[in-house]
Amino acid sequence: MSRAELFRTYMEAVFDTDKAAAFAVVRAALEEGMTPEQIVFELVVPATEDTMSAITKDPDANLAQHFMTAQIASEVTEWMLERFSQPPEILGRVVIGTSSGDLHSLGKRIVSGCLKSLMVDVIDLGVNVSAEQFVEAALKHDAQVIAISSMMVHTATGENGCQKVRKLLQSQGLEGQFRVIVGGAPFRFDEELYQKIGADAWAADGISAGKVITDLIRGVKP
Ligand code: B12
Missing domain, CATH: 3.40.50.280 (Cobalamin-binding domain)
Incomplete structure (x- = not known):
């Protein structure tokens, strides 16, 4: 899968509140050679921002979508943090x-x-x-x-x-x-x-x- 496809599939999974599918995209990204750092900063953070903004504009969106977008971002980040090559600098x-x-x-x-x-x-x-x-x-x-x-x-x-x-x-x-x-x-x-x-x-x-x-x-x- 290309980076653009990974991004789109991750966003779709999150939009559908499908945590298993979002995690599958992260596993695919690791297999494609993305580093845990790239997954957090180039996939999860921008995709979370885009998804939240899409949900906010969608009149049919619901609370579960808001909640799961943040929850999935938080869980993927914790999972990737363990694999960072250097301990991340906590802001x-x-x-x-x-x-x-x-x-x-x-x-x-x-x-x-x-x-x-x-x-x-x-x-x-x-x-x-x-x-x-x-x-x-x-x-x-x-x-x-x-x-x-x-x-x-x-x-x-x-x-x-x-x-x-x-x-x-x-x-x-x-x-x-x-x-x-x-x-x-x-x-x-x-x-x-x-x-x-x-x-x-x-x-x-x-x-x-x-x-x-x-x-x-x-x-x-x-
Ligand atoms: C779900 C809910 C409940 C659930 C809460 C479950 C839970 N675990 O949270 C339950 C059923 C328990 C509940 C109870 C009550 N509720 Co209530 N509840 C709601 C409801 C429907 C949704 C609130 C919610 O979760 N929104 C979704 C979240 C994602 O949005 P959010 O909270 O706004 O958060 C976003 C931003 O605000 C911001 N944000 C939030 N916090 C923070 C903090 C910081 C630092 C920052 C920067 C940003 C930020 O970022 C978030 C993410 O984007 C609202 C109505 C509504 N539509 O808002 C009423 C509402 C808040 N409840 C209300 C009331 C009155 C009550 C009760 C008194 C009812 C009763 N008679 O028993 C009790 C009070 C219990 C208590 N002591 O707190 C009223 C408050 C009225 C008022 N003007 O003060 C509301 C507005 C309903 C209404 N229209 O009357 N409630």
Whole structure:
């Protein structure tokens, strides 16, 4: 199979949420002589971006397609990482979780999958994460970015979410050390909301989250 065919077949498999078929394309790519590095950076990452953008434009697309696109990218990346000729340089580290009182986890998992394929180390704190847990974990894991997912208006704007994370960072003199990014449906309806609750940035989806978060990491890392 040519590179163009591998790319197209991988995209089709992901679009159909067919994980086995996507893995078969990766095996074929290895047999064709593509290196694990090329598979991640020349196949998986660009094909994930193209598929996400195609899904977003397709009125008949569904949640499973979004979810599986990121999930497959994340799993293939983990599989290929073991085979990299040199250990990959990890760009930075993010602690991610859903805000206090919020149990919605799908958006966060998609963002995590996209970040992993961009060589960002992700510590997933789960759902219903308190502001104290976010800050403690960021310190413990030496992260650069705290990423907070909120799917409901009251968990996005409430006192126990991002606002409290900002207060804790301020009171502990940690503002220079960490950047805070938020995401989830409420931020898409009000694109200035992130500023009102004390975040440094927001992103609308997994692919743009990857771009914004890698920029934030570069801004903090010495
Ligand atoms: C699935 C779902 C559930 C599932 C969650 C399952 C799970 N494991 O996640 C269940 C059934 C458990 C659930 C429960 C509830 N839900 Co609900 N749920 C939804 C639903 C249908 C989809 C949410 C979702 O997963 N979207 C798909 C993901 C992929 O999209 P996304 O989350 O937006 O994520 C993308 C971006 O936002 C961004 N992103 C997400 N997080 C982050 C984080 C960062 C840092 C960044 C940069 C980007 C980013 O990238 C993601 C990938 O592209 C929405 C309605 C809707 N259509 O949105 C309601 C919805 C969010 N739920 C709602 C409500 C009210 C509830 C309940 C209170 C219902 C009840 N009465 O019990 C409970 C609350 C439980 C709790 N305490 O959290 C309301 C919230 C209303 C509001 N305005 O506040 C909604 C909007 C439904 C509605 N129209 O009323 N829910």
